[in-house]
Amino acid sequence: MRLIDDIMIKVAAVTAVLLMVWAIVFYAAITDEMVDEIDDSLELTAENIITDFLAGESNPPQETGSNNSYSIKKATASLSSSYPYYKFEDRDIWIDDKDETEPARVLSMVFKDKDNQAYLLEVATPTFDIADLKRTLLLMIAILYALLFLAVLMTAYFAVEKSMQPLYSMLGWMDSFNLRNNNGPFKNETGITEFRQLIEAANNQVKRMTDMYERQNQFVDNAAHEMQTPLAIAMNRIEELQQNPELDESTLDSLAGIKAPLRRLSRLHRDMLNLSRIENGAYIDRQDINIRDLIAPMAEDFQDIFSEKGLEYSISGNRETTVNMNAALAELLFGNLLRNAWLHTSPGGKIEISWDGREFSVSNSGEAPLDGNIIFERFRHNSKSPNSSGLGLAICRSICTRYGFSIEYSYKKNKHFFTILISL
Amino acid sequence: MTINPFFKKHGLIKTGIAATILIILAAIPFLAEYERPLKESKLPASAGSFIKSAFPEERISFAKIEIEALRTEYEVFLSNGTKLVFNGKGKWKEIDCKHSSVPAGIIPEQIMDFIIKHGLDPSVQKISIGRKKTEAELSDGTELEFDRRFNLIGFDD
Numbered sequence: 001m002r003l004i005d006d007i008m009i010k011v012a013a014v015t016a017v018l019l020m021v022w023a024i025v026f027y028a029a030i031t032d033e034m035v036d037e038i039d040d041s042l043e044l045t046a047e048n049i050i051t052d053f054l055a056g057e058s059n060p061p062q063e064t065g066s067n068n069s070y071s072i073k074k075a076t077a078s079l080s081s082s083y084p085y086y087k088f089e090d091r092d093i094w095i096d097d098k099d100e101t102e103p104a105r106v107l108s109m110v111f112k113d114k115d116n117q118a119y120l121l122e123v124a125t126p127t128f129d130i131a132d133l134k135r136t137l138l139l140m141i142a143i144l145y146a147l148l149f150l151a152v153l154m155t156a157y158f159a160v161e162k163s164m165q166p167l168y169s170m171l172g173w174m175d176s177f178n179l180r181n182n183n184g185p186f187k188n189e190t191g192i193t194e195f196r197q198l199i200e201a202a203n204n205q206v207k208r209m210t211d212m213y214e215r216q217n218q219f220v221d222n223a224a225h226e227m228q229t230p231l232a233i234a235m236n237r238i239e240e241l242q243q244n245p246e247l248d249e250s251t252l253d254s255l256a257g258i259k260a261p262l263r264r265l266s267r268l269h270r271d272m273l274n275l276s277r278i279e280n281g282a283y284i285d286r287q288d289i290n291i292r293d294l295i296a297p298m299a300e301d302f303q304d305i306f307s308e309k310g311l312e313y314s315i316s317g318n319r320e321t322t323v324n325m326n327a328a329l330a331e332l333l334f335g336n337l338l339r340n341a342w343l344h345t346s347p348g349g350k351i352e353i354s355w356d357g358r359e360f361s362v363s364n365s366g367e368a369p370l371d372g373n374i375i376f377e378r379f380r381h382n383s384k385s386p387n388s389s390g391l392g393l394a395i396c397r398s399i400c401t402r403y404g405f406s407i408e409y410s411y412k413k414n415k416h417f418f419t420i421l422i423s424l
Numbered sequence: 425m426t427i428n429p430f431f432k433k434h435g436l437i438k439t440g441i442a443a444t445i446l447i448i449l450a451a452i453p454f455l456a457e458y459e460r461p462l463k464e465s466k467l468p469a470s471a472g473s474f475i476k477s478a479f480p481e482e483r484i485s486f487a488k489i490e491i492e493a494l495r496t497e498y499e500v501f502l503s504n505g506t507k508l509v510f511n512g513k514g515k516w517k518e519i520d521c522k523h524s525s526v527p528a529g530i531i532p533e534q535i536m537d538f539i540i541k542h543g544l545d546p547s548v549q550k551i552s553i554g555r556k557k558t559e560a561e562l563s564d565g566t567e568l569e570f571d572r573r574f575n576l577i578g579f580d581d
Contacts, residue, residue, distance in 0.1 A: 055505030055523030
């Protein structure tokens, strides 16, 4: 739900309730006042009639000019007992002129004369015009209610929309923000304190992030250089030593024993660099890469390297299938998977590489399933194999995450399956 | 959900609604006004004794109490058609003897003096004492208005 919708719902709810209360009170007050006016008129007429009647004067004609009609009669016994009686009520009365009944407001009162005789006086006035007035009033209030409600909502909407402008433009800026092609700090001249603070905080944060990113990139590059060089020198020196014909067998063995971990260190180091670069979002450019063209030469190379294992391998899949990604990363991803397969398959085993639509899988024969939960973690490797850095599958997963692919491991029919679901 | 000023503002809205409703409820007794008939015995004692002394011949024909926001009044009709109005404490405010005349004994002395001095019709039909002025209506239709010190401030024949 958008912020403005949330605000509007709350404003609407509160306004509706408050306006409703106002409308009810207003309507009640006005109609009450109208009835009051009628009652006052009835009361005045009744007073005049009573005072005239008691003084023995002749009473005004039954139909007075004020629209009020009246009657005086001796009260029945039951009414006499209710003396003193004074009551306003709404009831239908008979109108002679019209020959029909009409709703009316009636004042009835019981009073006594000098001789203690009780009389009932009834003064009535028709109220059809009141009913008309009430209906009009109700309509007016309804129209006013709707107009006020709309006006409040529109005012609130425009006010919020206008006030929130800096927020929306900042969200847009954040969406388009990218560490690698930094488009500068967010600029917005707003006078609203909260937004100024927010923008300042965001800009500070971005500046810190950019600085850190640059420093880290520089450090990784430098470290790569600085570490790779001594490693290469060490390896070269060992190779030189190995060429020396004066060395005896046990020294050569020792040298080989030094060279193997050195090579592993070099590889580990390269993988770590790759991993950190992938996770930092290097390797941006993409292109369509034909899977078969990429895989086939790799497979041949691995087959050569591991020729003493006597493995069988097969490649099956559409010749035209391509995947859109960075060339170096593609090589790293598929290379790592294939390398793993050749490395870990026992002599005489079988490797199958196949893809179909979005699914790419590499399978190799193996005796026992691996733990699918941890093999993609860093350094969760089989420490017995000296040539693996323990980062191969972690790199694969990083690359897949980067492109929104999923990579899964499964074990079926004595085979390890590594499956990548390529998202288009 | 630790620091969010908007939550406090919701509280403000609810308080506002509650306050509005309370004000309306509190205002109802002030808006309500009503009148009801009253038995003779329920009239303030001073009003009852005033009637007995000023109009010894008459019975009470009808009495009612009118209650408004800040004011209580008693209206009494006597059997000769006289209408009397008393304030909440039972002191008379208005006497209207439409078809007779106000007993001389209860007309303020200064007014009676004024009437005699100026040779006006001595039978007073209606007299009312307000907070700022006292009005007297004579049988011949003359209307006199006095201030609180009984200086004439209005005259209409």
